[in-house]
Amino acid sequence: MKKVIINVVLIITVFVIYFLQSNFFTWFNIAGIMPNLFVVFVLFVGLFTNKTMGTIYGIVVGLLWDLLLGMQVSVNAICLGIVGFSAAIFDKNFSKDSRATIMFMVLGSTIAFEVLSYIINYFIFTTNVEILNFIKILAIEVIYNLILVIILYPLMQKFGYYMENEYKGNKILTRYF
């Protein structure tokens, strides 16, 4: 029952994020650049649940994004799936108790996601390579994501541990070290 509630909350969160990304952040942006809360969300699910959940949520959210707004179905799904999968690897190697660690994970995931999707899009659509502009946009996006993580961290951690207890139960090791 608890797992059902958790999944319902996660699905609602996906729609809230979609609404924020397509409405709120189109005007509340830094120099025209929006954050990418979907990466933060998928990372969060992967970190606090398990590899399968992280990957599934990554692929489903990516597919939703591709179907509604993307040009090629699969690009965002693949990239977010990888973020969800790697979140579980992060969980095994790093502690989630520190805000700084979470921020580093968000930094790494955002960069990995955007670079990967840019490369895939380059091969599919043969877009111009604009490294300088790409780095400029990416830097602002990463900073924006980090600021949002600082603000949302207490909420993420609280709900995250609730999910972790449900999904990992007695397999949680890191918190006892």
Added chain:
Amino acid sequence: MYRNKKAGIIGIIITIIILIIIVIFSNNDKDVSIFENVASKLIMPVQNGLTYLKNKISGNSTFFTDINNLKAENEELKKKNSELEQSLRELENIKTQNETLKEYLNLTEKYGEYKTIPGYVINKDISNYSKTIVINIGKNDGVSENMTVIADQGLVGHVISVTDTTAKVQTIIDTASSVSCIMSTTNESIVCKGTLDEQSSLKAMYIPTDSNIIQGDSIETSGLGGIYPKGIHVGTVKRVTNTQNITDRSALIETAVDFDKLNTVLVITNQ
């Protein structure tokens, strides 16, 4: 969870304030004028006072003449001013209404040779790197893939996928978009590609080596490529970038359509 819960909350509040400040300042093009305003507010009263004193001391006789008449005149002018302001506000309202109606009329008149379906933009891409939009007309309204989408000012893009009630449009400013164009003054072909650089600009490439491209040149679609019909206005040349190798030179094209404010579009169904 926190060593000091209070410090954590204060930290979050400070971060939110910093974020709001960054957003406001980064989206304000007139940063300098804010500082100018603050400086002028601080300095101008002193400046005015000094000028007043200077005028008085230097024996400016007009200052003392017929002060009562001036007061009456001032009152009358103030009254007239408020009346004029009132009528100005009314005119502004009428003007806005008129502009909206004109926009709809212009759209259909300007492209009278094409059969078009009007639509609204209902969603924009949530990524910083691609620029697709979703419009509120689809298969049920007669829209199909590869149809050209235009706005009052010029070319918007083309339909890449359709559902029964909506259509996804790849705009010309998307980095994956390439439009074959001609310069209206010389009729020479160029290719305009979307760029990450600015929101409403394109990069013109493959400019003929003997071509004389100049700032302000009008750019239109050439009709090549099979998607966009010929003669649709794309934008104007904003800047020409010359390189050592003349074959590599490019130009920045300012799109006729302001994609930030794009709301109404037309889909051409018979091209």
